[in-house]
Amino acid sequence: MAVQNISESVYVGLCLKIGTPQQVASRRHTVDIREMLANNEPSIMMLSGSCREGFRLSGSDLDYMQWPNNHRVIWEFSQCQFYNTQEHALILCDSSESPPGFTLLWLPLDRAYSRVMSACVRMNGMLYISSSKYREVTCSIFRSDSTPHGPCSSGSDGEVEYDIAHCFVSDFWPPCASSWIDRCHSWPPPHVVNDIIRNGCHFVAIGHKLGHHTDNEWRISFSQAEYKLVYAMNHTQFLTYGLLKLFLKEIINKGLRDEQKLLCSYHMKTTVFWAIQQNALPHWCPQNLMVGFWVCFKLLLKWVYEGNCPNFFIPENNMFLNNIYGDAQKTLFTRLYRLYEKGIALLLHSPSIRSYIDNVLVNPKLTVFTVGLSLISEVELDKDIFYEMFINDSKGTLDLRICRKDLHAVEQLIGLPLTQYHIVMLQKLTATILQCTAFMLHNLYNNTGSNKQLYIVDKMACHMLKIAARCGCVSDMLYIAMYYYKTFRYREALSVIDITKVKLEQPYLMYGCHVDRERYIEAVGGQSLSTKMRRAVVYNIKLGNDNEIFYINELKPEQLSSNQNNGHVLFIPPLILLYMLEFLCSRHVDTLRAQRALDDLQVLVHHDQGELIDVDLRNISWEILGICQQIAGNLHAALYSYQQSLREYPGNKIQTATIQRIQDLHL
Known part of the structure; x- marks a missing residue:
């Protein structure tokens, strides 16, 4: 009974550290959808x-x-x-x-x-x-x-x-x-x-x-x-694999130099594959987690003793042949056998696992299984899902031919049986492809097309950006505002900015790890991931640097600097971009509003405590404030902002542009 209780406690702990079945599935499915489009x-x-x-x-x-x-x-x-x-x-x-x-x-x-x-x-x-x-x-x-x-x-x-x-x-x-x-x-x-x-x-x-x-x-x-x-593993098997990875990192290889680490994560994975296929444990369930771990550990110990780790696909390939033999093999076996003699207590040496075993040893009657799993709330799960979407919402080098193929692939994928994680990731990638296509079309025909071609392309681009905003997240509205600014439609851009500002001021928005849990649940709790994304999720704006498109001319030096320093994307906090666009557009139609936008931008950059501006993006935020101050004629304030940008973490790799801007001030 004690082993079963320990297994359940460690299972819950691993769910909290490694992920629940839903979290793991969402991570996999978002990557799968992105890579289905990469075949083009x-x-x-x-x-x-x-x-x-x-x-x-x-x-x-x-x-x-x-x-x-x-x-x-x-x-x-x-x-x-x-x-x-x-x-x-x-x-x-x-x-x-x-x-x-x-x-x-x-x-x-x-x-x-x-x-x-x-x-x-x-x-x-x-x-x-x-x-x-x-x-x-x-x-x-x-x-x-x-x-x-x-x-x-x-x-x-x-x-x-x-x-x-x-x-x-x-x-x-x-x-x-x-x-x-x-x-x-x-x-x-x-x-x-x-x-x-x-x-x-x-x-x-x-x-x-x-x-x-x-x-x-x-x-x-x-x-x-x-x-x-x-x-294809069930979640207990997956967590057993994760436990072996932690066992390797925190116990077997602890304190060893790289050249002394004879075992690697691939060996752990191989033991799990063989143990499952050989039916070494008939029932892989939370109550048997420790038994499953022990089965795999004994198999690993046997391999080290024999000096033979058979590749799962080609067993004739002994993966120990290169480095686990002779004295090194004997030393490793002795070390592992000493751990084996300790029994399950050996896991008390793991910082990640120790507390979950201690809980049961102190109180053997403790019931943690169902209580522990409820610790992963709907909000925490959504944060994990939308973070995965954000880091996977990218494509390689794009051109119109690839975008056309991608959109055709999206059409085909829609007809397949998809999970909710597939669907919401497909929506976000579709929005990204449409945004890229719209700006590429404008870039291609702006200098070469006839008036009729420009009119047709402009209508298509606007239509694409509106579709992207409808199927993407809250902050995707800003791509429409950027396009209107780029095409000199300042009043239309300001109209979009007004709508977006109202949406971005809602108290229930999820922006990275920042969210008011109660208000979020009150607003969108229990709804589909697609609805949550459209109504309550905000991402940093991504401006790609690798297809010669300059979304905002005033940020051209920053895009070039980032690209030269191997930065493929320029990330901008959505409110920072909103105030910048409001300032740039208002200069042409309402100078008082332009000053208010600049004041709002300055207050945000100077006083934000990491809630609306990621720490990694403070450099681009100070940079944008400096650009707007320089345009407004306040050169000393601009100098201060540029200097602050250089003091921040170089998240966007824009230092080259910042230094050049300081030199160009001629103060």
Whole structure:
């Protein structure tokens, strides 16, 4: 009974730390919808790793895989028939001299795109893509400040570190992993197996350390299959995996230097996969969480003792072969066995888990299961969902052709059976695509189109922005105001600003982590996520920097500065942008209103305590105040604002523009 109570208590604790079933589902579904639209782009980027699986643990990196959409890897020549070689460069696997799970990639036609050709080497008179050369070629493609890290390009975006694995894709399941299909009797379900096989695999640019062609080999990656397997877990199995990750980080690897950390999160995931498939625990339920953890730990201990961790898809690939052998293996086994001897008490060494075990040890009759789960309120769940939407509401480099394809893809997705999380994410992405399309159309035809073309394009752009405002969130109204200002319709812009100001002054709005819970529930509690987003959710405004569109000419230097410093988006607090637009428009029609707008902007920037302006966005807020003060002729106040902008966290990477503006004041 004590173990069952501990299991229930830890289950609740992990729901609070890792996520409830609803939170985890919303995280996954928002990413899924965004990536369904990414298939239209020349280069596809897929979120992978723990973040894709639904974890949001502090300190975790963001892992991505990126591959060219116009290359395909095949396993045999007969598969050529499925491709138009004018559209796809074909690459053939040659695994004859590689260890299990690895292969060479051969270009049978000696033809591919320049980036790939520059990474080729000749062996036995044939052209192969070298994994080491490909890493060199692709390291700085995504970000010029990236550095090599294993098979990845690594770097940081603010406080978030990322790894991008540049790879190739195959639409076919590897023959060397055919035994996995035969093992799938009880788990995963047949529809998951079929989906995994249909989606093939990837090839990551790193060779086996003990192989004959280490610098040229590629590792077969099952990242896509793995996140589908994690999706197929029930919540207890998922939390067991999460508990193992915490066990690894907070107990096994605590105090070790990086080079001493022999076990990694991938080993933990592999133990869970095997334990589930081998039916090591008949019932994975909250009351059995500790039993499930113990089953996985014993399996891991057995593998370390034997020096063999079998890859879940290709068991012949021993993932311990490179580093867990000899003295290192003995030391690791001794350490793990000492933990094993402590029993469940070993988890008392985990800061994340200890309190939930202590609660039961102090009061064995404590009932926490149903009470604990109610701690995740509707408001907290909504905050999590809308935050996920905000960080996933982005597209890669856009042009009109891709936007047209995206809108066609949206039409097709609408006809599918979608969850509420899919639907609301699809709405927000549709709004974003329409906004980008509207400004791109204006940018394209403004200088080249005839009057008739301009009239037609303008009508289309206005219509798109109004649709976006109807299906997006409250702050999406500001894109209409920006467009009207850009097209010199100041009174129309001010009319939209007036409506938006009323909406933004409502006391129940959810802006990031700031919300009046009681008023929010009173206003939209129990309603659909779509209704909540349209009526009660506010996002920071995103101005993309990578398609040569300047949404507000007065912010052109900031967009250029951000882009030059690898900032792909300029983020602006909605009220800051509203007051800026009100000031800029009123200057042409109502100078008294312009001064009131500037006063309101100044009060907001000087006195906000983090409720209406994110701390990371105080630099752009001071910058915008300085721009407006400079336009109004108050140069000393503008100088002070620019100097304050430089003192803030450089969230938008606009320092270059700020310094130039200070120099241009000539005080």
